[in-house]
Amino acid sequence: MAENIIKGKVFIAGDNIDTDQIIPAQYLALVPTNPEEYKKLGSYALCGLPDSYKTRYVKDNEFETEFPIIIARSNFGCGSSREHAPISLGAAGCKAVIANSFARIFFRNCISTGEVYPIEAADVLADKFNNGDEAEINLTTLTVKNVTSGEEFSIKDLGSVKEVIEAGGIFNFARKNDMI
Amino acid sequence: MGMTITEKILAKAANKDVVKPGDNIWVNADVLMTHDVCGPGTIGVFKREFGNDAKVWDKEGVVIIPDHYIFTADEMCHRNVDTLREFVKEQNLPYFYEPGTETYSGVCHVTLPEKGHIRPGEVLFGTDSHTCTHGALGMFATGIGNTDAGFVMGTGKLLIKVPQTIKFVIDGELPTGVTAKDIILKIIGDIGVDGATYCAMEFSGSTIDALSIEERMTICNMAIEAGGKNGIIAPDEKTIEYVKSKTDKEFTIFSSDEDAEYQAVYNYDASKLEAVVALPFSPDNVKAAKDCSDKKLDRSYIGSCTGGKIEDFVMAAELLNGHKVVIDLFIVPATREVEEAINTIKIDGKTLVEIFESTGKAHIAEPSCAACLGGPVDTFGRCNNGEVCISTTNRNFPGRMGGLDSETILASAYTAAASAITGVITDPAQYLKK
Numbered sequence: 001m002a003e004n005i006i007k008g009k010v011f012i013a014g015d016n017i018d019t020d021q022i023i024p025a026q027y028l029a030l031v032p033t034n035p036e037e038y039k040k041l042g043s044y045a046l047c048g049l050p051d052s053y054k055t056r057y058v059k060d061n062e063f064e065t066e067f068p069i070i071i072a073r074s075n076f077g078c079g080s081s082r083e084h085a086p087i088s089l090g091a092a093g094c095k096a097v098i099a100n101s102f103a104r105i106f107f108r109n110c111i112s113t114g115e116v117y118p119i120e121a122a123d124v125l126a127d128k129f130n131n132g133d134e135a136e137i138n139l140t141t142l143t144v145k146n147v148t149s150g151e152e153f154s155i156k157d158l159g160s161v162k163e164v165i166e167a168g169g170i171f172n173f174a175r176k177n178d179m180i
Numbered sequence: 181m182g183m184t185i186t187e188k189i190l191a192k193a194a195n196k197d198v199v200k201p202g203d204n205i206w207v208n209a210d211v212l213m214t215h216d217v218c219g220p221g222t223i224g225v226f227k228r229e230f231g232n233d234a235k236v237w238d239k240e241g242v243v244i245i246p247d248h249y250i251f252t253a254d255e256m257c258h259r260n261v262d263t264l265r266e267f268v269k270e271q272n273l274p275y276f277y278e279p280g281t282e283t284y285s286g287v288c289h290v291t292l293p294e295k296g297h298i299r300p301g302e303v304l305f306g307t308d309s310h311t312c313t314h315g316a317l318g319m320f321a322t323g324i325g326n327t328d329a330g331f332v333m334g335t336g337k338l339l340i341k342v343p344q345t346i347k348f349v350i351d352g353e354l355p356t357g358v359t360a361k362d363i364i365l366k367i368i369g370d371i372g373v374d375g376a377t378y379c380a381m382e383f384s385g386s387t388i389d390a391l392s393i394e395e396r397m398t399i400c401n402m403a404i405e406a407g408g409k410n411g412i413i414a415p416d417e418k419t420i421e422y423v424k425s426k427t428d429k430e431f432t433i434f435s436s437d438e439d440a441e442y443q444a445v446y447n448y449d450a451s452k453l454e455a456v457v458a459l460p461f462s463p464d465n466v467k468a469a470k471d472c473s474d475k476k477l478d479r480s481y482i483g484s485c486t487g488g489k490i491e492d493f494v495m496a497a498e499l500l501n502g503h504k505v506v507i508d509l510f511i512v513p514a515t516r517e518v519e520e521a522i523n524t525i526k527i528d529g530k531t532l533v534e535i536f537e538s539t540g541k542a543h544i545a546e547p548s549c550a551a552c553l554g555g556p557v558d559t560f561g562r563c564n565n566g567e568v569c570i571s572t573t574n575r576n577f578p579g580r581m582g583g584l585d586s587e588t589i590l591a592s593a594y595t596a597a598a599s600a601i602t603g604v605i606t607d608p609a610q611y612l613k614k
C-alpha cells in the first residue's frame with residue numbers, strides 16, 4: 001500500500017452498501033488466506049447488489065473488475081465484521097473506495113489487511129462521476145480528479161490510521177514499533 | 181473529569197489511569213471468540229504471521245464456537261469446521277463447542293454468557309459484528325476482522341481507538357406487547373444506521389434496570405446496526421447474580437461517573453413506545469407495526485442471537501397459545517440450552533414446543549444461526565423463493581435471509597408471533613390484553 005497515485009475507472013454505488021451486498025453469505029465458506037479461494041472471492045465482489053445496478057462490478061466468469069475505484073455515498077461497508085468484504089474487493093482488483101462515510105469495522109478491516117484504501121470525501125462525489133469515468137486519486141495532495149470531466153475535488157486526510165496503512169497493516173505497524 | 185464505563189474498562193485493559201475518546205491505545209484482551217465463518221481465516225493469518233508452530237497467547241482466552249453453517253451438506257462448510265477441529269487439537273484449547281458432539285452448543289453470542297465466558301469489566305474481541313451483545317453484562321465487547329483476530333490470537337492485545345459515548349436513557353414502564361427489541365429498533369430508526377458510527381452506545385434508566393439479562397442482550401446486540409463500536413449497560417445485582425451462576429472467575433464492576441462526558445444524550449419515555457418493525461431493506465426503516473397491516477407475509481421466523489433466546493420463545497408461545505397460524509412458522513432455538521428450555525418450560529400445562537406444534541404450521545430446527553444470514557442454499561428456513569419473512573433477527577439488508585428477491589422485516593418475538601396468526605404485520609397488543 002505504498003502508492004500515492006491511484007488511477008482507473010470508477011464504479012458508482014449508493015448509500016449503506018452493506019457487507020451482504022459486497023459478499024453474500026453463501027460465499028463465506030471461502031477462506032481468504034487460501035490463494036485460490038482468495039481469487040474466487042474476487043469474482044463475487046459486490047455480486048449482492050440489487051438488479052437496479054445495471055453494470056456488474058465483476059463480469060460473469062471473470063475474477064477481476066475493470067473498476068479499481070469505487071465511489072459510494074454514506075455508511076459504506078455496514079453490517080457484518082466479515083473481512084471477506086474488503087478482501088473480495090481487493091481480490092477483484094479494487095484499489096480504493098471513496099465514500100462520504102464508512103462503517104467502522106469495514107474501515108478497520110481495510111487498514112488491518114491493507115487490501116483497499118478507504119477514503120472519505122466531504123462532497124458527494126457519487127454525483128460528480130459517472131460509471132466508467134476515469135479518476136485519479138492523489139494521496140499526497142489529497143485530491144481526486146475526474147479525468148473525464150476535468151474537475152478536481154478534495155478528499156480527507158486519513159489521520160492517525162495513516163501510520164498503520166503506511167507501515168502496510170497492523171502486523172507491520174506493530175513490528176515497526178516493537179510491539180511484537 | 182469523569183469517565184464513562186467504556187472508558188474505564190479500556191483504561192484498565194491498557195494499564196492506564198485515564199483514557200479519553202480519540203486516544204489510540206493498546207489493550208489487553210481477556211477473551212477472543214471466533215466461529216466457523218471467520219475462524220479458518222483467523223487461523224490462516226495467525227500461522228502466516230507467527231509461524232506454523234506458534235502457540236496462541238492464552239489457551240483459556242480463546243473460545244471457538246462453530247454456529248453459522250452447521251446443518252448443511254456443503255463440503256466447504258464441513259472443511260471449515262475440520263480446520264477448527266484440527267487447530268483446537270494442535271493447540272489443546274479447552275473451549276471448543278464442537279458440532280456433532282455433546283459439546284455442540286449453537287449461536288456464539290448466546291453460548292458465550294451461558295457458558296460463563298462473559299464477565300463484567302473484561303475485554304472481549306470476537307470475529308463477529310454482534311459481539312457487541314455482551315456489553316449487556318458490563319464488559320467491553322466488539323467485533324473485529326480476521327487480521328485483527330489473528331493479531332490478538334498471537335499477542336493477546338490490539339491497538340484500538342477509544343470511542344466517544346452516546347447515552348440513551350430510557351425511563352418508565354413499557355406498554356403491553358412492547359419489548360427490548362422495540363426499544364432498540366426505535367432508537368436505530370431515530371438515529372439511523374450510521375447514527376452511532378465509531379461510538380459506544382450506553383443504555384441506562386429505570387426501563388433498562390427492569391429488563392432481564394436476555395432482554396438487555398437484545399438491545400446491545402443491535403448497537404452495530406446503528407454503527408456502534410460497542411453497546412454497554414452497567415452491571416447491577418441482576419448481572420452479578422447471573423454471572424455468578426455461570427462462572428467462579430472474579431470480575432470487576434464499573435459504572436459511568438456522574439460527570440462523564442457524552443457525545444450526546446437521548447431520553448426516552450418507555451410508556452410512549454409501541455411495537456415496531458423495520459421494513460426492507462434497512463434496520464432503520466422503522467414503522468409502527470399497527471401502521472403496516474397492509475404488508476402481506478409468507479413466513480415468520482423466530483431465532484438468532486437477537487431473537488432466539490429462551491424469553492423470546494416464552495413470549496412467542498404466550499401469544500400463540502391456543503391459536504392457529506396462517507403462514508409457515510420457523511422456530512430456531514439459538515443454543516442447546518434454549519432448545520432444552522422450549523422442551524421443558526410450560527404454559528397452561530403445555531411445553532413451548534407443544535404450543536408451537538399446535539399452531540399447525542411450525543417447523544422446528546436444531547440450534548444454529550440457520551437462515552438469519554441466508555447461508556448455503558440448503559439452510560433451514562432460507563428464503564429461496566422471494567418470500568417475505570417477518571423475523572426476530574437483526575438485519576434486513578437485500579438478500580440477508582436468502583435470495584435477493586426475498587424480503588426481511590425485523591420485529592420482536594411478540595410481533596412475529598402475532599403476524600403469523602394473521603399473515604400480515606400485526607401489533608401484538610390485541611392478543612395479549614386479557
Ligand code: SF4
Nearest residue numbers: 287484485549552553
Ligand atoms: S444468529 Fe445471525 S446475527 Fe447472530 S451470530 Fe448468527 S448469523 Fe450472526
